[in-house]
Amino acid sequence: xxxWFDRFRLRLRSLFRGAAADxxxxxxxxxxxxxxxxxxxxxxxxxxxxxxxxxxxxxxxARIEEECRDTRRVNVLSNLAQDLRYTLRSLRxxxxxxxxxxxxxxxxxxxxTTIFSLASGLLFATPSAKDPxxxxxxxxxxxxxxxxxxxxxxxxSQALGGLAGYQIEAxxxxxxxxxxxxxxxxxxxxxxxxxxxxxxxxxxxxxxSEASAERHPDIAVISHxxxxxxxxxxxxxxxxxxxFNGRPYTVLGVLPSxxxxxxxxxxxxxxxxxxxxxxxxxxxxxxxxxxxxxxRLRDDQTMGQGRAALTWAGHNVRALLxxxxxxxxxxxxxxxxxxxxxxFREVGAFFALLLIAVCLVLAIACANVAGLLLARSTxxxxxxxxxxxxxxxxxxxxxxxxxxxxxxxxxxxxxxxxLMFGLMQLIGRISLPLPIPIEIxxxxxxxxxxxxxxxxxxxxxxxxxxxxxxxxxxxxxPALKQELWRFTHRRWTLRGVLVVGQVTVALVLLLTAMLxxxxxxxxxxxxxxxxxxRTVVAQVTFVEGRYTQExxxxxxxxxxxxxxxxxxxxxxxxSHSVPLTIRSxxxxxxxxxxxxxxxxxxxxxxVNRVGPGYFSVMGIxxxxxxxxxxxxxxxxxxxxxxxxxxxxxxxxxxxxxxxQILLPxxxxxxxxxxxxxxxxxSRHRTIGESQKAxxxxxxxxxxxxxxxxxLIVRTRTDPASAVRDVRQTIxxxxxxxxxxxxxxxxxxxxxxxxxxxxxxVLGALGALGLALAMVGLYxxxxxAVSRRTAEIGIxxxxxxxxxxxxxxxxxxxxxxxxxGIGLGLVLAAMVTEPLAMFLVTGLSASDPISFAAxxxxxxxxxxxxxxxxxxxxxxxxxxxxxxxx
Amino acid sequence: MGKPADLIQGTLDLLILKTIALEPRHxxxxxxxxxxxxxxxLQVTQGSLYPALHRLEQQGWIKAQSGRTxxxxxxxxxxxxxxxxxxxxxxxxxxxxxxxxxxxxxxxAE
Numbered sequence: 002x003x004x005w006f007d008r009f010r011l012r013l014r015s016l017f018r019g020a021a022a023d024x025x026x027x028x029x030x031x032x033x034x035x036x037x038x039x040x041x042x043x044x045x046x047x048x049x050x051x052x053x054x055x056x057x058x059x060x061x062x063a064r065i066e067e068e069c070r071d072t073r074r075v076n077v078l079s080n081l082a083q084d085l086r087y088t089l090r091s092l093r094x095x096x097x098x099x100x101x102x103x104x105x106x107x108x109x110x111x112x113x114t115t116i117f118s119l120a121s122g123l124l125f126a127t128p129s130a131k132d133p134x135x136x137x138x139x140x141x142x143x144x145x146x147x148x149x150x151x152x153x154x155x156x157x158s159q160a161l162g163g164l165a166g167y168q169i170e171a172x173x174x175x176x177x178x179x180x181x182x183x184x185x186x187x188x189x190x191x192x193x194x195x196x197x198x199x200x201x202x203x204x205x206x207x208x209x210s211e212a213s214a215e216r217h218p219d220i221a222v223i224s225h226x227x228x229x230x231x232x233x234x235x236x237x238x239x240x241x242x243x244x245f246n247g248r249p250y251t252v253l254g255v256l257p258s259x260x261x262x263x264x265x266x267x268x269x270x271x272x273x274x275x276x277x278x279x280x281x282x283x284x285x286x287x288x289x290x291x292x293x294x295x296x297r298l299r300d301d302q303t304m305g306q307g308r309a310a311l312t313w314a315g316h317n318v319r320a321l322l323x324x325x326x327x328x329x330x331x332x333x334x335x336x337x338x339x340x341x342x343x344x345f346r347e348v349g350a351f352f353a354l355l356l357i358a359v360c361l362v363l364a365i366a367c368a369n370v371a372g373l374l375l376a377r378s379t380x381x382x383x384x385x386x387x388x389x390x391x392x393x394x395x396x397x398x399x400x401x402x403x404x405x406x407x408x409x410x411x412x413x414x415x416x417x418x419x420l421m422f423g424l425m426q427l428i429g430r431i432s433l434p435l436p437i438p439i440e441i442x443x444x445x446x447x448x449x450x451x452x453x454x455x456x457x458x459x460x461x462x463x464x465x466x467x468x469x470x471x472x473x474x475x476x477x478x479p480a481l482k483q484e485l486w487r488f489t490h491r492r493w494t495l496r497g498v499l500v501v502g503q504v505t506v507a508l509v510l511l512l513t514a515m516l517x518x519x520x521x522x523x524x525x526x527x528x529x530x531x532x533x534x535r536t537v538v539a540q541v542t543f544v545e546g547r548y549t550q551e552x553x554x555x556x557x558x559x560x561x562x563x564x565x566x567x568x569x570x571x572x573x574x575x576s577h578s579v580p581l582t583i584r585s586x587x588x589x590x591x592x593x594x595x596x597x598x599x600x601x602x603x604x605x606x607x608v609n610r611v612g613p614g615y616f617s618v619m620g621i622x623x624x625x626x627x628x629x630x631x632x633x634x635x636x637x638x639x640x641x642x643x644x645x646x647x648x649x650x651x652x653x654x655x656x657x658x659x660x661q662i663l664l665p666x667x668x669x670x671x672x673x674x675x676x677x678x679x680x681x682x683s684r685h686r687t688i689g690e691s692q693k694a695x696x697x698x699x700x701x702x703x704x705x706x707x708x709x710x711x712l713i714v715r716t717r718t719d720p721a722s723a724v725r726d727v728r729q730t731i732x733x734x735x736x737x738x739x740x741x742x743x744x745x746x747x748x749x750x751x752x753x754x755x756x757x758x759x760x761x762v763l764g765a766l767g768a769l770g771l772a773l774a775m776v777g778l779y780x781x782x783x784x785a786v787s788r789r790t791a792e793i794g795i796x797x798x799x800x801x802x803x804x805x806x807x808x809x810x811x812x813x814x815x816x817x818x819x820x821g822i823g824l825g826l827v828l829a830a831m832v833t834e835p836l837a838m839f840l841v842t843g844l845s846a847s848d849p850i851s852f853a854a855x856x857x858x859x860x861x862x863x864x865x866x867x868x869x870x871x872x873x874x875x876x877x878x879x880x881x882x883x884x885x886x
Numbered sequence: 887m888g889k890p891a892d893l894i895q896g897t898l899d900l901l902i903l904k905t906i907a908l909e910p911r912h913x914x915x916x917x918x919x920x921x922x923x924x925x926x927x928l929q930v931t932q933g934s935l936y937p938a939l940h941r942l943e944q945q946g947w948i949k950a951q952s953g954r955t956x957x958x959x960x961x962x963x964x965x966x967x968x969x970x971x972x973x974x975x976x977x978x979x980x981x982x983x984x985x986x987x988x989x990x991x992x993x994x995a996e
Contacts, residue, residue, distance in 0.1 A: 025962070026936075029913060032961050033932060036914040039957055060933050068937040 026069055030062060063391060080397070084404035092408055098377065099412065102370040102464070105773065106413020109366035110456055111420030112769060113359040116762075117452050118425060120352040122267055122441035125448075127337035129261045131198030132297075135162070136336035137307060139294040141315060143331045143590045146290035148283075149214070149276065152190060154321055155294075158314035161307055162299035163196035165189065166292025169264050169437070171280060172542060172709060173272070174739060176244040177231060183542055183739055185436045186245075187262065187270035188280050188292075194222070196297050197263070204239035204254030212275035214284060220275065221250040225258040226438055227271035245272070247544060248279065259444070263295060263336065269440040287322065288665070290587065295336055308333040326592075350838060351759070358513060358766045361506045363456070365773040367463035368499045370409060372777055374465060375496050376784055378402070378472035385472055399469045406465020407457075414457045418445075433754065436583055471495055497817055500774075500781045504821020505828060507774035508859055512829045513836065514760075514767025515851035520840045521760035524753055527841050529581055530683025532620030536745040537720045537727055538579055539712040544737045550635075554701055556735065557612065557710065558631070563730050564714055569723040571715045574618045577610040577700060579711050579745075580685045581752035589665075589696075593651070596661035596673050602651055606694040607685045610703050616642075616680050618715045626658045626678025633699035639674040640699060645682045647694035674698075688752050689841050713745075720744040759839060771859070774821075775866040782814045783870040793874055794882025803875040810871040811864075818863035822856055829855075898930065898938050900981055903947065903966065903974040910965035912955060913939060939964060947973045 034055050041051035092099050127133045141147055147155075147166070156164040168188040175182050191213040194206030202225060212218045221243060228238055235241065242249045262268055274280060276292065283289035298307045308330055315328020378385070385398060425441070433439060548556060557575050564573035578586030586609045594601040613629045616622075624645060633640050641662070648657050658679060663671040685693050712731065716723045721744050728742040786793075793806055801809075830847060837846040905911065905919045916939075917930045942948045947970035953963040966974065 026940075029962050030932070030936065032912065032955070032959055033914040033917075035959065036955065036957065040918075060931065065933050065936055068933070069940045 023066070023070070026066060030059075030065065034059060061391075067394075067397075080400060081404065084401045085408070088401065088405040088408055092405065095377070098373055099409065102373055102409040103412040103416055105366045105369045105776070106363075106410060106460055106464070107416030107420055108769065109359070109363040109773070110414050110417025110453075110460070111424060112766065113356075113363055113456060114417055114421040114449065114453060115424045115428075116352070116355045116359045118421060118449060119428070119441060120356065121446075121448050124266075124349060124352060125337075126261045126265065126267070128197075128263045128265070129199050129257070129259070130263075130336075131200075133337050134335070135298045135300075136197075137161075137296050137298060137304065138332065138334050138336050139164075139296055139311065139330060140332035141294065142327065142329050144290065145588075146293055148287055148289045149281070149285065149291045150287055151318075151322060151327065152292055152294065154318040155311065155314055156190075156192070158318060160310040160314035161296040161302070163192060164294060164296040164311075165193045165196040166276075166294050167193060167263060168276070168281065168292050169268070169270060172436075173245045173274070173280065174247075174542060174544070175231075175272070176247075182231075183436075183741075184271055186272040186274045186280075187264075188274050188276050190292060191218070191275050193273070193275075196295070198297075199256070199260065201254040202257040204252070206254055206273075207275060214275065214277050217277055217279070218275045219248055219250045220253050221245070222254045222256060222273040223252055224256050224269055224271050224273075225260065226269055226440060228255050231271070243272075245274065246279065250274065267439040267441045269438045271438065288324070304333065304335075347838065350835075351755075354513075354836070354839070355762060355766070358510060358763060358770075361510055362766055362770045362773065363460065364463065365503045365506055365770050365777070366413075367460055368503045369773060369777045369780070370406075370413075370464040371467050372496045372499055372780055374402075374406065374468035375471060375494075375499075376780075378468050381472065389473070395473045398473045399466075402469035402472060403461060403465045406461045406469070410457050410460035410464060413460060414453055417456075418453060435751070435754075467495060467499075496781050496784070500777050500817050501821045501824065503774040503777045504818050504859065504863070505825040507770045508822055508825025508855055509829045509832065510770035511767045511859060512825075512833065512851055512855040514763045515855045516833065516836055516840060516844070516846065516848060517756075517759045517763040519848060519851050520844055521753070521756045523844050524688050524756040524841050527688055527843075529688060529749075529752075530621065530681060531580065532715070533745045533749060535716050535720055536618065536620075537714045537716060537723050537742060538582070538745050538748045539714070539727055539731055539740055539742040540579075540584075541710050541712060541731060541735075542739040543708045543710075543735070547735070547737065554634075557700075557712075560712060560731060560734050561612070563734065564712065564727065567723070567726050567730065569716050569718055569726065571717050572614055572618050573712060573714045574614040575612040575700060575710050575712050576615055577710065579713065579748065580609070580683060581688065581749045583751050584709070584711070585686050588693075591665040593665075594663040594671070596663055604647075604651055604694065606647055606696050608696050608698065610698045610700040612700045615697070615713070618713050619683075620715075621683055622681035624679045624681060625656075626676070628678065629697075629699045631701070634701040637702065639672060639702060640677045641674045642678040642680055642697040643676055644680050644695040644697075646692045647696060648679050650694055684752075686752075687755070689755075689839075720746075756841075771862060775862055778814065778818060778863055779866040779870065781817070782810065782867050783873075785813065786810060786870045786874045789874075790877055790882045793877045794879040797877060798879035798883065806875045806877075807871050810874045811867055814863070814867035814871070818860070818867075822859055822863075825859075826852065826856060897981070898934060899942060900974070900977045901928070901930070902935075902938060902942060902964075903970060903977065906948065906964050906966055907971075907974060910951065910953065910963040912953070912961040912963050914961075915955070916964070942970070945973075946970075 037055040037058070038048070038051045041054055042048055046054065128136065130136055141151070141155075146168070152164070152166045166189070169185060171185070171188055172183050173186050175184050191207065191211075192209035193212075195209050197206075199206065201222070204222075206222050207218065207220050212220060223232075223238070223243075228234060232238055232241075238252055238255060241252050243252060244250070256273075260269070262270055264270075276284070278284045281289075281291055283291065296307070296311070298304070302310070311333070312328060312330045315330060317328075319325055319327050388398065389395070429440070543553070561573045561575065564570050578584050580586070586607055588605065589608050590603070590605045592601055593604050611629065613631050613633070616628050626642070629640070629642065641664070643657060651657075652660075657676045660676050661673045662676060664674050665671055680697070682692050683695075684690060685695060712727070714720075714723065714727055724742050724744065728740055731738070731740050731742075793801075793809070796806065796809075829852070833846045835846070840846065901920050902916055905916050905923075911919065913932075913935060917932070917935055920928050920930050939948070943950060943964070947967060948964045949967050950962045950964055953961060955961050
């Protein structure tokens, strides 16, 4: 024990009193020398001779000192401190080098950390809640939503510590200071804030008792963003009255600014309203799809126990709900996890791709810095050679050169983080065609810090290791002799190899960018299965309570008549949803049964409720049977139309037209419907989706209590020119309705968002990688030209023409760039295959046009980067060049 | 003065510990003493002596104290610690074993 303590004390002493320990060592060695001299003098030498002999015998004092220091293990630390000081001092004399390296690294690290922050904020953010680890996301019977009664029954069973629900698809009209605004609130069950347990920034959240739907609560909680943007940060906002759907709501509280909402993906709903009949008219429909469930485990419950308890509770309320199949818990997963996102695979893969891309950009940037350091170490050859001769060990020198890289990497990383904050601000200002604001705050959390440290370490090693090893290569004698290499030229220097690597990586990046740009072009012109070029969509939101079922139908029919009378309009119809928009309808999973055979099957399909003439207006081909007519209305026999995919999936080989099928009813019982037609396939949710089965129901027959309908108009001419007339016509029919009219193509912006984001981000990264690689190529060629000044001077003196000199320089650069491009093409062909998952069908990951375009672009830009130094080479004056001799 | 014999790896520690077992000595005196005792066969260079001393000090086997040399200079004297004494005994024992074993092999081979 004591020995350990002693040793520890000694090390501490040598760390903190390094100078004192060094002085003591020096005295000790000096004494040794003095004693030796005394002895030689006693043996008869003169004092001068004795001194020389003793010194000779002693050997390199510096090395002995160094070795003694080494035995005090803290040396690594004190060396580091010394190196940090020394290299900082020497870097201060090289402001240009520091600037170039810092900017290079900062740009790459900025891109890197921005992508990381986005991924971390969008995909992996834990919802703001008390004990978020105990929150679970729940699905019952495979459905995303349950009805209000089903939620009530499950919650009253107290199977979990708390069970709440929310709904993020309904809209409300908020009467703002200037005009009415349509918002998508988070409509939540009364116990939402009780189960979540989020502290509010101001005021409070509502409690289950005051917010229960039966009491028709008119209270609201608002987001920080809503408070700031729309209410001007009113300090007296708590208690203020806001008008939603024409009803006054009292603001109870404001959420904190860094609140991460439960639905994830960075969505930040602006208003939280308790679920009421007024907001969700189908509140009392037994099987309506009203809320998504989440729950809190009791403190003594594990995930497994919670799931079992909820399943048990679900089965127990079957009788109460009169639903013998209710209660199978099909999903029970952590709320913060990525499982909540059905399409996590794609989104996650996209971010993985972006992270790889930004790391490649970083590698190119590091190669630039490595190139700079290599050039510098050539200049420092003599200094290094002298230090080796004086007894510095190679590892010690490498350590010092690495420290230099560490400084540069540190500056760059800090600059990169600053850049990230700027970029995140800019990204926050981009308004996406999304109905709910997306808020991702850039915050320095443990995750980002760890990532930045990892980047710092990688950058240091990438930037400095190769130059350090090269600079301290054991062949030092030529350097000491100050041998000149003025007339020797090596093409394959380490720098040359680095440039080839840069060009290779840049080509892969560029190709990826090209693929995504091509993808955007193809997606924009891809056939969604319906006509986007000649249709106009009007989204109409009625004021609550303005229409009954009957008067609304009358309004719709009258509107269609008026619209059909417009000169530009060929045909008009209405529908509940519009494919490829945000309101692209519902996905239903149900057990269907054929009435005649009694055969039952499980089906998952898209549902839309559409008016007569919908298929003609949308340009969806009717394959068999008939379209809906105005006579398919309540009271007449129930009918549906299915798409081709539905028919092939579930009626393989049989003719579905004319068959009766039993559909699940929102009310108690399944009801029969006749399949009257089959229509062509089309896209429903995304442009690149795999084909979905779909079922269409007559809008007039199935009723529709919502306030929102779409009127769709097929135009004879350019749809943009019809927009004004359509809006005017509808507004004249009902001046109180909120009407949003746009050509179908722009209404689909949402569907193209992924392609646009992909093309924009990867395009930017490709350009960044290209620019950095070209800086590298330019630097190497410039350097080579300056090194070869004398050689070129001699060539010119011996009669070489300008063209010959130009060829000389260009061919060197051409070989470097050419190797890079060739390697890049080979590498790209091997690694781009997985990109296919992001691309529209019809665009292969080995698309020859993209390959050719990327290679051509790189050739042209390389030529441009080489041109300037090549021109400089042709202007070398042999007299001046050779006078340097 | 002939070329000094290379020290067998690890025996320097033993020699130093043994040399200061009787009385504390400073660096030069330790080197001198080893040279004299081995009749000039073993010469410890400063390059190996001082790192070894510092290492032994770090190990806690010897400790430094200040003293005055025969020539009247202030110097760092090294003395054995209790742990050092134990270590010396251990090293002596393993040296005996090792040299005895080598003897056996070498004589046998003849």
